[in-house]
Amino acid sequence: MSYTKRFDGRKNDETRKIKIELDIIPNADGSALFAFGDTIAMAAVYGPKQLHPQHMQNPKKGLLRVKYDMMSFSVTERKRPGPNRRGTEISKVTEWALSEVVELDAFPNTVVDVHIMIPQANASTRVAGINAACLALARAGVPMKEMCSAVSIGKLDKTLVVDVIKEEEDYEEGEGATDIALAFSSRSKKILLLQLDGQISADELKEAIQLGSKTCDKINEQLKDAIKALGKEE
Amino acid sequence: MMETSELTKKRISDYLREGKRFDNRKLLEFRDLKIELGISKNAEGSARVKLGKTDVMVGVKMDVMEPYKDSQNEGVLSSIAELLPMSSDRFESGPPGFESIEVGRLIDRSIRESGFVDFKKLCIKEGEKVWSVMIDFYSINDNGNLVDAAVIGAVAALIDAKMPKYNEEKGKVEFGEWTNKKLPLSKSIPITMTFYKINGKIILDPIKEEEDASEAKLTLCIIEENGKKYITAAQKGNEAGLSIEDTGKIFEIAEKEYDILVEKFQKAMKEAEKE
Numbered sequence: 001m002s003y004t005k006r007f008d009g010r011k012n013d014e015t016r017k018i019k020i021e022l023d024i025i026p027n028a029d030g031s032a033l034f035a036f037g038d039t040i041a042m043a044a045v046y047g048p049k050q051l052h053p054q055h056m057q058n059p060k061k062g063l064l065r066v067k068y069d070m071m072s073f074s075v076t077e078r079k080r081p082g083p084n085r086r087g088t089e090i091s092k093v094t095e096w097a098l099s100e101v102v103e104l105d106a107f108p109n110t111v112v113d114v115h116i117m118i119p120q121a122n123a124s125t126r127v128a129g130i131n132a133a134c135l136a137l138a139r140a141g142v143p144m145k146e147m148c149s150a151v152s153i154g155k156l157d158k159t160l161v162v163d164v165i166k167e168e169e170d171y172e173e174g175e176g177a178t179d180i181a182l183a184f185s186s187r188s189k190k191i192l193l194l195q196l197d198g199q200i201s202a203d204e205l206k207e208a209i210q211l212g213s214k215t216c217d218k219i220n221e222q223l224k225d226a227i228k229a230l231g232k233e234e
Numbered sequence: 235m236m237e238t239s240e241l242t243k244k245r246i247s248d249y250l251r252e253g254k255r256f257d258n259r260k261l262l263e264f265r266d267l268k269i270e271l272g273i274s275k276n277a278e279g280s281a282r283v284k285l286g287k288t289d290v291m292v293g294v295k296m297d298v299m300e301p302y303k304d305s306q307n308e309g310v311l312s313s314i315a316e317l318l319p320m321s322s323d324r325f326e327s328g329p330p331g332f333e334s335i336e337v338g339r340l341i342d343r344s345i346r347e348s349g350f351v352d353f354k355k356l357c358i359k360e361g362e363k364v365w366s367v368m369i370d371f372y373s374i375n376d377n378g379n380l381v382d383a384a385v386i387g388a389v390a391a392l393i394d395a396k397m398p399k400y401n402e403e404k405g406k407v408e409f410g411e412w413t414n415k416k417l418p419l420s421k422s423i424p425i426t427m428t429f430y431k432i433n434g435k436i437i438l439d440p441i442k443e444e445e446d447a448s449e450a451k452l453t454l455c456i457i458e459e460n461g462k463k464y465i466t467a468a469q470k471g472n473e474a475g476l477s478i479e480d481t482g483k484i485f486e487i488a489e490k491e492y493d494i495l496v497e498k499f500q501k502a503m504k505e506a507e508k509e
Binding site for chain 1: 273274275276277278280287289291293294295297314316318319320321322323327330368370372374375376377409410
């Protein structure tokens with residue numbers, strides 16, 4: 001049996017319902033919540049601010065620091081509070097992704113801290129986190145060359161789907177599940193994040209990247225609309 | 235949120251001398267309380283609590299484990315607090331500082347000593363298997379009084395919680411599956427109040443600047459049993475001492491404020507359950 005009907009009835013190229021809230025953390029310079037259905041990411045941005053210790057300062061460009069973590073009760077089997085190896089890696093790949101779109105040259109000697117937290121998870125948390133972070137950076141007024149957006153693509157048996165849920169991650173029939181996390185810059189369409197677990201041919205992966213890029217364009221429109229809508233209110 | 239300036243501290247203290255606060259509240263008046271339940275579908279119980287601009291999340295997860303040697307027939311409680319750098323630029327990433335340890339400890343003692351959870355009923359087999367209840371706290375936006383918000387969140391999350399499914403044969407919890415059973419909780423709601431002393435005045439529910447301006451604080455957890463109130467946990471904080479008279483006065487205020495806060499809590503819970 002090939003994977004023809006998704007567990008939650010979505011079309012293959014359809015994300016879960018996207019929810020965006022801006023300015024959720026008054027203390028932060030910028031903040032946002034981004035959700036793909038039950039997967040919720042919150043992000044807060046502090047900075048640009050003075051970087052300590054001084055020897056870490058770079059007179060040529062600013063530093064972007066990202067910390068990603070999940071709340072202990074965001075998953076069914078409690079995660080020990082505090083950072084772990086998985087979170088450390090996700091923090092770094094998110095930092096790499098965002099560094100490409102943030103105008104680091106515009107704030108030399110300083111640092112921008114991005115904090116991402118997941119209160120409720122149903123797969124695809126790192127890509128939800130990147131979307132939340134991008135919104136928070138924009139709200140903080142951090143200079144950016146362009147926006148970015150992220151999504152997960154799954155290959156379940158031979159079928160490519162968009163925005164993977166936990167049940168799909170655990171799919172075992174046929175060729176099983178391949179999980180691909182992708183992020184793209186909005187204008188230059190560069191790949192900012194690519195992580196893959198599973199088994200896939202080069203041709204299929206190319207196709208998955210195309211699907212991811214197309215989906216990220218749509219997500220990017222929603223991110224921009226949310227920011228614009230708020231601009232009108234202000 | 236930067237460290238509060240000496241000038242602001244002085245203004246807070248001058249205002250208080252006239253019985254006034256920056257946001258027009260009375261000295262013992264709490265900010266608006268808003269509770270949201272079930273903020274994580276994967277938690278046994280969870281709650282988000284907003285006290286004005288202070289915003290916190292609390293979740294309850296449960297597991298089955300061997301009991302401690304000194305309490306062979308009782309469930310186990312643990313409580314960890316993370317003061318997230320997300321919630322204030324005063325908090326830093328890395329190992330927990332004293333402040334987060336203190337918040338965790340105060341949640342733990344407020345829940346444990348109040349008898350709110352009947353831990354004897356959380357024994358599955360004496361000496362072998364008991365439930366452990368893990369309460370984890372995260373600050374989302376710190377604008378003062380995290381401890382009181384944290385305990386409100388812990389109580390709300392415990393009320394929200396459903397017992398997970400336990401597979402007796404395997405002796406293990408089926409994570410992600412729940413029963414309809416609630417936790418064994420008492421009807422009396424524990425309320426934790428932290429009193430702050432600023433220039434001779436006693437206030438409740440401070441915003442951050444007021445916390446900074448304060449000399450000493452006293453945290454009390456209060457419960458009511460058969461119409462009588464009891465103090466079940468207490469901790470004096472910060473360097474300045476409190477006079478015996480002041481402390482006695484605070485005990486009396488706490489008993490009175492308890493009724494107001496329980497009502498406020500119940501009202502917020504009703505609103506939360508509607509949604």
